[in-house]
Amino acid sequence: MILAITAPAQADEARSARNCTWCHGTAGQGFTVAPRLAGQQPQYIESQIRSFHDHTRDNPFSKQYMWGAVASLDPGTAQELARYFASIAPKPANDGDPALIARGRKIYQEGVPEANIVSCYACHGPDAQGVRDIPRLGGLSFSYLKGRLDQWGRGYHSTPASPMPLVAGSLGPAEIDALASYLSFVR
Numbered sequence: 123m124i125l126a127i128t129a130p131a132q133a134d135e136a137r138s139a140r141n142c143t144w145c146h147g148t149a150g151q152g153f154t155v156a157p158r159l160a161g162q163q164p165q166y167i168e169s170q171i172r173s174f175h176d177h178t179r180d181n182p183f184s185k186q187y188m189w190g191a192v193a194s195l196d197p198g199t200a201q202e203l204a205r206y207f208a209s210i211a212p213k214p215a216n217d218g219d220p221a222l223i224a225r226g227r228k229i230y231q232e233g234v235p236e237a238n239i240v241s242c243y244a245c246h247g248p249d250a251q252g253v254r255d256i257p258r259l260g261g262l263s264f265s266y267l268k269g270r271l272d273q274w275g276r277g278y279h280s281t282p283a284s285p286m287p288l289v290a291g292s293l294g295p296a297e298i299d300a301l302a303s304y305l306s307f308v309r
């Protein structure tokens with residue numbers, strides 16, 4: 123009986139998720155410029171859908187791909203899709219430079235006080251798994267992480283109260299490469 127009730131609901135979710143997975147890859151594991159959604163914090167997914175919808179997340183790829191994709195998405199469907207993607211086990215991209223892992227891990231955990239770079243650990247968690255509207259970073263692709271960290275430093279926005287423009291503003295290209303490399307390997 124339970125199966126008979128839940129199976130059609132899951133089939134519905136999978137069907138509406140297909141509007142997303144043709145860009146975000148099979149099972150939401152990410153594909154080219156569209157990041158992995160699998161295993162992402164559901165509250166974060168919803169907060170980003172709102173920022174695309176309200177046009178506060180304003181970098182070029184967001185404008186080009188996501189403003190339209192969520193324009194007619196109602197909050198109920200957004201919540202279902204967020205839960206659906208969050209429930210899929212994430213696979214790490216493993217595509218950064220392995221030689222930069224140690225440097226990236228050190229910045230992630232301790233920051234660089236003399237360069238005014240804060241640690242990421244306090245907010246994103248010990249395994250970069252995120253919590254509530256703070257995203258999981260572990261295993262996202264190198265180029266996506268690098269792009270995001272670089273764009274905040276150049277004045278793009280995401281959610282209105284995001285601490286990230288301030289945090290990323292102190293990162294130089296070498297720190298961004300190290301952090302994005304390290305994080306791409308975190309499971």
Ligand code: HEC
Nearest residue numbers: 141142145155156157167170171181183184187188191203
């Ligand atoms: C036409 C391709 C395309 C479609 C369709 C699409 N996306 Fe996206 N999505 C992208 C791209 C590209 C980005 C990265 C934007 C950036 O670089 O800031 C993105 C980013 C996101 C993000 C932000 C993830 C993060 O880690 O910050 C979420 C959440 C998201 N999409 C959800 C969805 C959902 C839900 C759907 C289906 C309703 C969907 N997307 C459909 C291309 C697409």
Ligand code: HEC
Nearest residue numbers: 240241242245255256257267270280281284285286289301
């Ligand atoms: C004060 C808490 C805080 C600190 C410290 C912090 N972050 Fe964040 N981070 C957030 C929040 C909240 C978001 C979601 C932002 C939004 O919606 O704009 C975020 C988003 C991100 C994203 C976007 C992920 C995605 O899927 O698009 C990246 C990348 C990121 N942070 C990297 C870092 C790195 C690297 C550091 C350390 C140098 C760091 N953060 C420090 C709170 C923090």
